[in-house]
Amino acid sequence: MIAPSILSADFARLAEEAAVVSEGDGGADWLHVDVMDAHFVPNLTLGLPVVESLLRATDTPLDCHLMIDDPDRWAPGYAEAGVHNVTVHVEAARNPVMLAKDLRAAGAKAGLSIKPGTPLEPYVEILKHYDTLLVMSVEPGFGGQKFMPEVLDKVRTARRLVDTGHLTLLVEIDGGISADTVEAAAEAGVDCFVAGSAVYGADDPGRAVRALREQVVSATPHRWAP
Numbered sequence: 001m002i003a004p005s006i007l008s009a010d011f012a013r014l015a016e017e018a019a020v021v022s023e024g025d026g027g028a029d030w031l032h033v034d035v036m037d038a039h040f041v042p043n044l045t046l047g048l049p050v051v052e053s054l055l056r057a058t059d060t061p062l063d064c065h066l067m068i069d070d071p072d073r074w075a076p077g078y079a080e081a082g083v084h085n086v087t088v089h090v091e092a093a094r095n096p097v098m099l100a101k102d103l104r105a106a107g108a109k110a111g112l113s114i115k116p117g118t119p120l121e122p123y124v125e126i127l128k129h130y131d132t133l134l135v136m137s138v139e140p141g142f143g144g145q146k147f148m149p150e151v152l153d154k155v156r157t158a159r160r161l162v163d164t165g166h167l168t169l170l171v172e173i174d175g176g177i178s179a180d181t182v183e184a185a186a187e188a189g190v191d192c193f194v195a196g197s198a199v200y201g202a203d204d205p206g207r208a209v210r211a212l213r214e215q216v217v218s219a220t221p222h223r224w225a226p
């Protein structure tokens with residue numbers, strides 16, 4: 001799955017920017033929406049009112065990545081609004097198991113994100129309550145940063161836990177994904193690839209999405225065979 005991040009889109013034209021990556025065969029599977037509160041990360045983006053407008057503007061499922069303090073309080077509102085996958089940071093959540101239950105009860109998939117320096121092992125039991133694991137491959141806060149290949153060890157561990165039946169979740173990666181890095185991430189076992197600047201910085205964002213998908217499929221054909 002490819003999830004373009006609208007962090008690198010034109011915020012004054014979000015409906016068109018959503019459409020341009022979603023149209024046609026091989027378009028975006030999810031639209032990744034980065035919510036930042038200037039507390040959990042040193043940047044400020046958008047919140048629930050903009051997400052509600054986006055939900056009305058596109059049929060592509062929204063993947064909201066909440067880089068905010070106190071997600072226990074704020075994240076369920078995104079699920080209730082109709083966001084498909086709501087991801088919170090384990091470093092910010094007070095009660096991540098309860099929060100996952102709240103998100104699912106509101107009809108969303110529950111996602112848990114870990115920053116590059118956060119280990120995976122302590123959270124394996126908690127992840128049994130989640131539908132997606134978002135492995136950050138840059139420090140959260142800004143688009144256009146350099147991919148950190150060292151996080152792929154966590155992807156490999158998560159892939160093993162899923163393939164051996166210990167966890168049931170999608171492994172998602174976010175940060176620095178481009179034509180240069182997407183194949184390594186695919187080989188490590190990623191299911192869902194977030195890409196911001198590599199998509200919206202391209203002359204043809206729709207084509208950039210399809211090109212990333214083709215690279216993933218050709219790097220790991222055994223995983224996508226019918």
Ligand code: DX5
Nearest residue numbers: 005140141143144176196197
């Ligand atoms: C960063 C965000 C990412 C960002 C990725 O904190 O979580 O989703 O948009 O941007 P690129 O793909 O440019 O690294």
Ligand code: ZN
Nearest residue numbers: 032034065174
């Ligand atoms: Zn993100």
